[in-house]
Amino acid sequence: MQFNYAKGRIIDTIEFISREMSEFSTDYAQRQYKEYASDNKLQKLIDRTIENILTALIEVSGTVLAENAIMADNYADVLRKTGNFFNFRDDECEILATLAIQRNRLAHRYLNFRWQVVKYYKDNENTIKKLIYAIFEYEKGKNS
Numbered sequence: 001m002q003f004n005y006a007k008g009r010i011i012d013t014i015e016f017i018s019r020e021m022s023e024f025s026t027d028y029a030q031r032q033y034k035e036y037a038s039d040n041k042l043q044k045l046i047d048r049t050i051e052n053i054l055t056a057l058i059e060v061s062g063t064v065l066a067e068n069a070i071m072a073d074n075y076a077d078v079l080r081k082t083g084n085f086f087n088f089r090d091d092e093c094e095i096l097a098t099l100a101i102q103r104n105r106l107a108h109r110y111l112n113f114r115w116q117v118v119k120y121y122k123d124n125e126n127t128i129k130k131l132i133y134a135i136f137e138y139e140k141g142k143n144s
Contacts, residue, residue, distance in 0.1 A: 010139045013060040014132055020053045021125070029122060033115055047106050047114055050121045054103035057128060060135055075100035079131075086134040088127075095127045 028046045036043055058075050061082035065072055070085065072078040076097040083093035102117040121128075 010060055010063060010135065013056050014136050014139075017053055017056045017060070017128075017132055020049055020056070021128070024049045024053070024121075025125075036115060036118065043114065046118055050117060051103060051106040053121075053128070054099055055107070057131065058100060058103065061131070064135060064138065075103065082135075083131065086131070086138070088130070088134075092127050092130070095124045096131065099124065099128070 024046075028042075028049065031042065031046065036046060058078055062072065062078045064082055064085060065078060068085065070081055072081050079096035079100045080093045083096045088096070098120065102120050105113045105117050
């Protein structure tokens with residue numbers, strides 16, 4: 001069975017991720033733990049922004065895999081295999097897989113891990129950008 005994703009949806013999702021990453025960078029990246037820990041509304045905004053980014057990244061990565069008949073067992077596997085598909089280094093693929101685990105921590109509200117997720121996201125933002133760019137170039141290549 002062939003998988004078809006709505007035309008333009010991959011680009012739309014990449015644009016969404018880019019906007020969310022920009023918002024994070026502008027509004028939240030410089031926040032410190034003390035501020036985060038003392039402001040419930042700020043926590044929710046930061047957590048939700050990162051969760052949105054990672055969830056959309058998993059969605060678009062899963063689409064790339066499905067289009068290429070590559071099976072994945074879980075979200076971590078989706079991101080790891082997408083990194084492999086684009087010939088990322090092994091350490092980058094493991095960062096991507098770990099980001100999926102971090103996303104689950106936010107989605108399931110593991111309270112004692114949330115700031116660790118924020119730090120991990122900030123520390124590995126360049127790997128996410130690299131994957132978004134690879135997916136964007138892949139999609140452009142399909143449409144040319």
